[in-house]
Amino acid sequence: xxxxxxxxxxxxxxxxxxxxxxxxxxxxxxxxxxxxxxxxxxxxxxxxxxxxxxxxxxxxxxxxxxxxxxxxxxxxxxxxxxxxxxxxxxxxxxxxxxxxxxxxxxxxxxxxxxxxxxxxxxxxxxxxxxxxxxxxxxxxxxxxxxxxxxxxxxxxxxxxxxxxxxxxxxxxxxxxxxxxxxxxxxxxxxxxxx
Numbered sequence: 001x002x003x004x005x006x007x008x009x010x011x012x013x014x015x016x017x018x019x020x021x022x023x024x025x026x027x028x029x030x031x032x033x034x035x036x037x038x039x040x041x042x043x044x045x046x047x048x049x050x051x052x053x054x055x056x057x058x059x060x061x062x063x064x065x066x067x068x069x070x071x072x073x074x075x076x077x078x079x080x081x082x083x084x085x086x087x088x089x090x091x092x093x094x095x096x097x098x099x100x101x102x103x104x105x106x107x108x109x110x111x112x113x114x115x116x117x118x119x120x121x122x123x124x125x126x127x128x129x130x131x132x133x134x135x136x137x138x139x140x141x142x143x144x145x146x147x148x149x150x151x152x153x154x155x156x157x158x159x160x161x162x163x164x165x166x167x168x169x170x171x172x173x174x175x176x177x178x179x180x181x182x183x184x185x186x187x188x189x190x191x192x193x194x
Contacts (some may be wrong), residue, residue, distance in 0.1 A: 021171045025178050028141075032182050035137055036189060039130040046125035052194050055120055057111065060161045063188050064107040068142075071100035072180045075149075075173045081170045082161055090169075091156045097176065101142055130150035131190065136188060141179050148172050 062137045078093035112132070115121075152172060155161045161169070 008060075010081050012057045015167055017167060017171060021174055022037075025174065026180075028178065031137070033187075035130075035134045036185065039066060039134050040135075040161075041192065042126040046127045048125050050118060050120050050127075051123070052131075052190070055115055055118055056194070057114075058191050060107070060111065060169050063186065064073055064111075065183065066184055067107070068180050070150050071097045071104070072177055073122050075176045077165065079169050079173050081091060082156075083163055083166045085163050087156060087159065087161065090161060091153060094149055094153040094169075095155055098146050101146040101149065101176075103144055105139060105146065108135065134186060134190070138179070138182055140173050141182070143183055145172075145176050148175065 023085055024089035074093050074097040078097055081087075081093055091111050112135075115128075120131075122129050149172065152161060152169060155165075
């Protein structure tokens with residue numbers, strides 16, 4: 001069976017896997033929309049500290065945000081390399097994307113542990129509860145993305161990731177870009193607008 005025969009298109013001529021994934025991203029928008037809404041509803045209603053202005057380290061998180069944004073660029077470069085059949089650069093860019101994701105997660109672990117040392121936990125106040133649930137859910141999504149990227153990287157190492165599998169890489173890229181966009185919203189609403 002040829003590759004063209006294996007592709008399933010919708011009535012609009014789009015790959016059905018991409019359409020299904022867009023539907024999944026829509027459901028993820030609802031999840032994050034509800035978590036962000038909950039954070040905003042309870043914002044400023046904590047009766048005990050620590051409060052956001054006491055604890056948030058905006059310069060540190062700005063570096064983590066830049067790191068995550070650069071990982072999106074690496075993802076674009078990885079997809080382009082796969083599409084043109086350049087396995088060497090596909091491996092490099094996929095690993096770079098995953099590595100930057102791991103750095104972001106390391107920053108989140110550092111931030112969470114420092115907040116706990118300063119007295120902010122899920123049980124401390126409304127800010128702690130909504131903050132940890134929102135950013136922790138995002139971190140879990142980044143973790144899934146990193147594992148997915150490392151799986152693609154291993155497939156590239158095995159020589160099993162060429163132009164015929166570009167849609168698979170494109171779908172993982174959609175997920176990765178979605179996670180980055182969600183973080184921009186979280187960073188703006190939680191860290192920058194206090």
